[in-house]
Structures are given as structure tokens and as C-alpha cells.
Amino acid sequence: MEAAILHLNSLQSNAANLQKIREKRGILQESNLPDTISKLNKCGIELDALDRLNVIHVSGTKGKGSTCAFVESILRNAGFRTGLYTSPHLVHARERIRIDGKPISETLFAKHFFTVYNKLKQQETEGDMPPYFKFLTLLSFHVFLEECVDVAIVEVGIGGEYDATNIVPHPVVCGITTLDIDHTSILGTTLPEIAWHKAGILKQGSPAVVTPLCQEALNVVRDRASERGVELKVAPLYQSYSFAKGYVSAGIAGDHQKVNISLALQLARAWIKRMGREATIFPDATENKWEIGEPYFVPRPIVEAIESCQWRGRSQIVDMKRVRYYLDGAHTPKSMERHAFDYALFCPTALKVSPDLKSDLTNFNQSASEQRKRSQQCASTWKEIGTGKFGRNWAVCKMGSAVLTKELRLMPSIDEHPSQEATEVTNDVM
Incomplete structure (x- = not known):
């Protein structure tokens, strides 16, 4: 395991190189996705294979990790084998890649790490090994395919449009969390500019749900959704749902988590519906036709998933x-x-x-x-x-x-x- 981490750390860019990247950011961003796809192929993975992961893709400024954690907990407790890719890690790099809610073991991490690393190293030309985040993104896709997950919940690293995770051809559903001013040297200094990047994950044929946004940011997201033929809905208020328990004590505490829980409830049910499993998980599904963006009655198993959800380092x-x-x-x-x-x-x-x-x-x-x-x-x-x-x-x-x-x-x-x-x-x- 330690050898894998030392090799992984060698892919970190030093401070001087990072400054050069910032100076050429506009040029390098546009080449990021073709480069990621090229390296995916070098790993022996065809792009279309990623659709077997039934991806839920989530971007946003705040709440991405918590939202993904809630979605993962809901689907895992519903009986699905889950893969979860998030960043950054808190203590161990393997936290970023989880199977059924748990970081992959040191043995599994080392095994899959060197499978991917050696394939890329053998085909390296002019020092073009992928940087740290891109490598871990490729590794996560490899792990999820090898471990045969039913669903992969994938959190964007930075932005969305040019993020390394944005090579998935057809995600099952996409989500956008709360937006704020961040990563201004990359994404811009205004909410509309940032919204443009975050909405870059939207794909034709894949529905999307967004948390309530300020009007200027929402307008940008709606325009991008319209351009790509995406059905876009705004997640309802947390208070509009009916829960099987009168009081829900979320596993990740804080009133600000309610907006993330609502988005997670929308993404999870949209995924379940699109996978044709709605009737087996929601008792009222045959009687009440649910549409994305609508509140619904949350059955006890999903309430328990929300309450048991954990996200280390948050609350x-x-x-x-x-x-x-x-x-x-x-x-x-x-x-x-x-x-x-x-x-x-x-x-x-x-x-x-x-x-x-x-x-x-x-x-x-x-x-x-x-x-x-x-x-x-x-x-x-x-x-x-x-x-x-x-x-x-x-x-x-x-x-x-x-x-x-x-x-x-x-x-x-x-x-x-x-x-x-x-x-x-x-x-x-x-």
C-alpha cells in the first residue's frame, strides 16, 4: 500500500508547475477531456464501458460530498451495490474510492493501483503520466468496473465542463448542488460564470436536478440544459416531503444539509425509476405516478438510510x-x-x-x-x-x-x- 501511495504522490504537480498551468488554464482546460479519454483507453477501458456503471454525476460548489454520501446510503440500503468517488480525502487516499459505503481495502487499492499505473507507465511518452486527480478518476472507473457495481456516484473535482470526471457519455441522472464563489482563477469570478462550468456535466437524454439557485445562476443552468436537450428540475423544499417517521435525524447534522437531502432524494429516486425498480422500493409507485422534481412520501428504509449516513469530517x-x-x-x-x-x-x-x-x-x-x-x-x-x-x-x-x-x-x-x-x-x- 505504501508503495502505491508513494507512486501516487509522484503524480502531484509541484508549485512551479501549477503556476504554469494556471497561466495556460484556458488552453489546457479544453484539452483535458480528450486527454482523459486517451488515458482511459490506455488503461484498456473503452469510453462506452463507463455507461455500464449507471453513473449519477454531481457538480456544485457546496454540498457535493454530502449529497453524494446521502445518495449512496439510500441506494445501498435499497439493496444496490454502490461505488462512490469523491475528493479530497481526509486521511487515506483510498477514502476517495468506496464500495458499498466503505473505502476500498489497502490490498484492493494496491492491486488496482498498480494494474492501472503499470499500463499507463508502459505507454508513457514525454512524461505524460496523468496528474494526481485524473489518475484517481481513471482508477475509480477501473475499480467500479472490476467490482461490478450497480451504480457509481461520481463527484466532480472542480467545475464540471472540463473536469476529468466529465467523460461519462450517458449518466443516468445529474445533480447540481448550491453554488458560490470559489476557484475563481479557473471558473470565473461571478455566479453565472461558475454556473456555466457546473452545468457542463449535463448530457442529452439524462435528466438533471438542481438545488434552488439565485435567478442569474439558474438562468445559465437552464440555458445550458435547453441547448443540450436536458430535462431540468429544481429540487423541492425539504419541508414538502412526507416522511415515514415524524422526525428525521440526519446522519450528517445541520439545517444546511436539508437542501442536500432533498437533492439526494430526487437523484436517488430518479435513478431507481430510470432503472425500472421504482415499484419494488416505493410502495405507492403504482398508484401515484411520480415525476422528477416533485416531493414524495419517503418510506422508512430510505429514512433510515438518511439517518445512518456518515461523512467523516462533516459535523x-x-x-x-x-x-x-x-x-x-x-x-x-x-x-x-x-x-x-x-x-x-x-x-x-x-x-x-x-x-x-x-x-x-x-x-x-x-x-x-x-x-x-x-x-x-x-x-x-x-x-x-x-x-x-x-x-x-x-x-x-x-x-x-x-x-x-x-x-x-x-x-x-x-x-x-x-x-x-x-x-x-x-x-x-x-
């Missing part, structure tokens, strides 16, 4: 010794506003391989100076959000220093080994 609590750690994620100011933490510490990521951490956690994509800048930017945004409103406290972790707040002792940064407690927390997340 998660880890208790260790005398400290309680609240884990969650946010990557836009609007998302950060929803977090209720009293203290925040912004730490650079690990840029060096450490004997105390798995190689999966090492990031070669940025320099130390870029990481310092990123931490300062995050802290500045947090301060602006908290000023005069929440009274939040914050600190930036300096290189090579550990920081102690009133409540949380958090892991040190990139120039020294993490504390034993920090390592235990990282491992305990999974």
Missing part, C-alpha cells in the same frame, strides 16, 4: 482524553458564517513526509510561502465574519510552532512533526 465530534474536537469544513465565506466555533486555528498543510503521518496526507502542490499566505487569508476572512457579530477568536499557526488556545490544542504545522495527540486525532477520524 463530526471526536472525543479524546479530556478534549472534544468538532470537525467540519468550509471553503467559502458564506459557509464559514454557519460555523459556530468560538476559536479557530489556521494551520498550513503538511508539505513534507513525516514518520508520524501517513504519506496520504502530504501535499506537494504548494510551497511553504503559499501555505502561509493561505492561512493568513483564511484568518482574515474569519476575523471579518466574527467582528461585531460573534466575537470569534482566531490565530494563525506559524511555521514550526504549536499553538494552545483556551480550549483546543491543535496540531503543529509543516516544519515539525505533529504531536502524538494530534496524530491520534487524525487517525481516529476514520
Whole structure:
């Protein structure tokens, strides 16, 4: 397994190369899909074979991972063999590729990794091995085909139009989650520009469901759907569904998850309906003809799937010794506003391989100076959000220093080994 991760890490682009890619972004984006298809063929997989995976494809800015997790839980609990591809990973790279809700084993990861890696390496010309994310995308398709999943739930990496996942010819159904300003150097600085990229996953003949969006973004998505002959619906409000249980305690907590649950309910049922299995899972299907975009009665097995769904690192609590750690994620100011933490510490990521951490956690994509800048930017945004409103406290972790707040002792940064407690927390997340 460790050998596989070391080879995988060798596919990460260094900071200098990434800057060159950003400068040529417009040119390189358009060539990404043909290149991905070419490398898929080098893996011994024909493009049409991906349609055997019965893909549910999901793009968006926020909530993609949670939505995919809910969809996977619903379909798995309905008796289907599921494949789930998401990014990034929290602790182990193999988290990105799941079968029946669980990350593939180290043995299975290593086996499939070297099958794909060796095929590509044997046909490499002029150093054209696929970069990290593209390789894992190819690997996920290989794994899902080899493991004979009934459905593959595929989360877009960045954007949609030119994302490596967007080579699936005919997804069964597509979904678009909440949009926000993010990845501006790639996707643009306005919601309409970003919506154009996100709607790039829409395919003729494949219905699509989108969460409620602002009008200017929704107009762009509708235009793209119309151009491609796609039936597009807006997911209904969570409150409009009828549930077999009076109160549903979602496995991923938070009111903001309700919009993701509604989208997941639409995508899951649309997939079940298109696969001809609706009558066996929804008791009222023969009496009440359901159309995509409509709320419906959610039977107990699906309610239980929503309640049992887990997504590590989202609304998660880890208790260790005398400290309680609240884990969650946010990557836009609007998302950060929803977090209720009293203290925040912004730490650079690990840029060096450490004997105390798995190689999966090492990031070669940025320099130390870029990481310092990123931490300062995050802290500045947090301060602006908290000023005069929440009274939040914050600190930036300096290189090579550990920081102690009133409540949380958090892991040190990139120039020294993490504390034993920090390592235990990282491992305990999974």
C-alpha cells in the first residue's frame, strides 16, 4: 500500500508547475477531456464501458460530498451495490474510492493501483503520466468496473465542463448542488460564470436536478440544459416531503444539509425509476405516478438510510482524553458564517513526509510561502465574519510552532512533526 501511495504522490504537480498551468488554464482546460479519454483507453477501458456503471454525476460548489454520501446510503440500503468517488480525502487516499459505503481495502487499492499505473507507465511518452486527480478518476472507473457495481456516484473535482470526471457519455441522472464563489482563477469570478462550468456535466437524454439557485445562476443552468436537450428540475423544499417517521435525524447534522437531502432524494429516486425498480422500493409507485422534481412520501428504509449516513469530517465530534474536537469544513465565506466555533486555528498543510503521518496526507502542490499566505487569508476572512457579530477568536499557526488556545490544542504545522495527540486525532477520524 505504501508503495502505491508513494507512486501516487509522484503524480502531484509541484508549485512551479501549477503556476504554469494556471497561466495556460484556458488552453489546457479544453484539452483535458480528450486527454482523459486517451488515458482511459490506455488503461484498456473503452469510453462506452463507463455507461455500464449507471453513473449519477454531481457538480456544485457546496454540498457535493454530502449529497453524494446521502445518495449512496439510500441506494445501498435499497439493496444496490454502490461505488462512490469523491475528493479530497481526509486521511487515506483510498477514502476517495468506496464500495458499498466503505473505502476500498489497502490490498484492493494496491492491486488496482498498480494494474492501472503499470499500463499507463508502459505507454508513457514525454512524461505524460496523468496528474494526481485524473489518475484517481481513471482508477475509480477501473475499480467500479472490476467490482461490478450497480451504480457509481461520481463527484466532480472542480467545475464540471472540463473536469476529468466529465467523460461519462450517458449518466443516468445529474445533480447540481448550491453554488458560490470559489476557484475563481479557473471558473470565473461571478455566479453565472461558475454556473456555466457546473452545468457542463449535463448530457442529452439524462435528466438533471438542481438545488434552488439565485435567478442569474439558474438562468445559465437552464440555458445550458435547453441547448443540450436536458430535462431540468429544481429540487423541492425539504419541508414538502412526507416522511415515514415524524422526525428525521440526519446522519450528517445541520439545517444546511436539508437542501442536500432533498437533492439526494430526487437523484436517488430518479435513478431507481430510470432503472425500472421504482415499484419494488416505493410502495405507492403504482398508484401515484411520480415525476422528477416533485416531493414524495419517503418510506422508512430510505429514512433510515438518511439517518445512518456518515461523512467523516462533516459535523463530526471526536472525543479524546479530556478534549472534544468538532470537525467540519468550509471553503467559502458564506459557509464559514454557519460555523459556530468560538476559536479557530489556521494551520498550513503538511508539505513534507513525516514518520508520524501517513504519506496520504502530504501535499506537494504548494510551497511553504503559499501555505502561509493561505492561512493568513483564511484568518482574515474569519476575523471579518466574527467582528461585531460573534466575537470569534482566531490565530494563525506559524511555521514550526504549536499553538494552545483556551480550549483546543491543535496540531503543529509543516516544519515539525505533529504531536502524538494530534496524530491520534487524525487517525481516529476514520
